[in-house]
Amino acid sequence: MSTTVRLHIGVLLAAIAAVLSGHCVSSAADPFPPAALPGTEIGGNLPSGYEPSGAIWHTGLNKLFIVSDGGLVTRMNSDGTSVNNRSVPGDLEGICVADPLSSFAYVGVENPDGVMEFNITTGLVARTFNLTPWMTGPSNSGLEALTFVPNASDPEGGLFYAGLQADGKIYTFRLPIVSSSTSTTVTHVSTITPVAGRTDLSGLHYDVDNQVLYAIFDSSNRLRAMQADGTFIAEWVLPGSAQEGITLAGTDLFVSQDDGKVWRYSSFPIIPEPSTLVLLGMGALGLLAYAHRKRRRR
Ligand SMILES: [Ca+2]
Ligand SMILES: [Ca+2]
Numbered sequence: 391m392s393t394t395v396r397l398h399i400g401v402l403l404a405a406i407a408a409v410l411s412g413h414c415v416s417s418a419a420d421p422f423p424p425a426a427l428p429g430t431e432i433g434g435n436l437p438s439g440y441e442p443s444g445a446i447w448h449t450g451l452n453k454l455f456i457v458s459d460g461g462l463v464t465r466m467n468s469d470g471t472s473v474n475n476r477s478v479p480g481d482l483e484g485i486c487v488a489d490p491l492s493s494f495a496y497v498g499v500e501n502p503d504g505v506m507e508f509n510i511t512t513g514l515v516a517r518t519f520n521l522t523p524w525m526t527g528p529s530n531s532g533l534e535a536l537t538f539v540p541n542a543s544d545p546e547g548g549l550f551y552a553g554l555q556a557d558g559k560i561y562t563f564r565l566p567i568v569s570s571s572t573s574t575t576v577t578h579v580s581t582i583t584p585v586a587g588r589t590d591l592s593g594l595h596y597d598v599d600n601q602v603l604y605a606i607f608d609s610s611n612r613l614r615a616m617q618a619d620g621t622f623i624a625e626w627v628l629p630g631s632a633q634e635g636i637t638l639a640g641t642d643l644f645v646s647q648d649d650g651k652v653w654r655y656s657s658f659p660i661i662p663e664p665s666t667l668v669l670l671g672m673g674a675l676g677l678l679a680y681a682h683r684k685r686r687r688r
């Protein structure tokens with residue numbers, strides 16, 4: 391093997407090792423990606439006293455939806471204009487969309503912890519799913535996060551992931567949103583512990599395009615990327631404070647804060663799927679094989 395080829399392979403392997411150690415093995419938090427800073431604050435048109443909590447980018451409507459502890463579901467453009475508020479009584483902490491073509495969004499409620507099926511068109515709640523037999527926190531430490539993880543082979547189109555502030559765990563549920571329009575039967579599927587001993591899980595978002603589950607932790611100011619089963623991918627220090635909601639629109643990362651602010655961090659570097667790293671590794675093996683063949687020919 392020539393010195394040049396050996397050098398190239400060495401550099402490539404070192405780069406792969408750096409990527410793998412940073413994203414698959416270590417659990418230390420990286421600085422927030424500089425490319426996404428500074429953020430733009432887009433919550434200026436919200437009513438005074440509004441406490442932005444959960445957030446979801448609706449890919450069917452191209453609108454940002456956020457919910458407030460004070461019982462409002464709000465839709466707006468990605469720059470914070472065209473604010474429209476709907477009153478939905480409850481301590482609203484999370485919101486997600488299971489099917490962007492349907493009229494429904496699903497709103498996570500704290501105390502009593504549950505999920506409301508909210509009709510975006512009429513502003514009415516069709517039904518409420520009670521989660522308290524599986525997850526509930528003391529007073530204001532209950533359900534704080536909600537997202538939907540689609541799965542084509544699931545009879546209900548996927549699972550709901552609900553985060554509990556008190557223990558920092560994710561509880562996954564199958565709700566009869568495809569098989570029925572009236573049933574309120576809840577099936578608990580699994581419980582995921584993103585970080586043992588870390589509480590204050592305050593927001594969840596599943597990036598369908600890249601199959602990455604994002605979680606934010608309020609008091610420790612962390613943004614964590616995981617596979618859908620909770621396997622660690624990456625973690626960053628999250629700017630701001632009182633972060634309670636997270637969603638993505640392409641490379642725009644939105645973070646809603648309980649202090650009244652909604653931040654848009656543009657050019658967030660979407661992390662590669664684990665399969666991309668595998669391809670990178672296969673590329674390195676290919677290069678090694680090439681070098682080996684070249685040496686044998688000599
Ligand atoms: Ca809140
Ligand atoms: Ca609350």
Ligand SMILES: [Ca+2]
Pocket residue numbers: 500530531532533534555
């Ligand atoms: Ca809370």
